[in-house]
Amino acid sequence: MNATIFDLAIDFGYHDEPGPPDAFPVRVAMSWEHAKALADLLARNIQAFEEDMGEIRDFEEDEDDHDGD
Numbered sequence: 001m002n003a004t005i006f007d008l009a010i011d012f013g014y015h016d017e018p019g020p021p022d023a024f025p026v027r028v029a030m031s032w033e034h035a036k037a038l039a040d041l042l043a044r045n046i047q048a049f050e051e052d053m054g055e056i057r058d059f060e061e062d063e064d065d066h067d068g069d
Contacts, residue, residue: 008035 002009013025030038050056 007031 001011007029008031009027009029011027046056
């Protein structure tokens with residue numbers, strides 16, 4: 001993720017081939033206003049999903065469960 005005072009860019013992708021580690025297939029760049037709108041949209045959709053399907057576990061909870069293994 002890269003951020004400036006003007007915008008935010010998030011890199012998505014899976015990299016398993018030789019080459020520069022910054023070679024991402026998709027970069028999504030947006031203004032901070034758009035980023036906030038996206039965050040609100042994601043939060044509303046996650047809340048609706050959890051109301052229908054149950055709470056989504058946090059990654060940190062999964063890591064805590066496997067510390068003793």
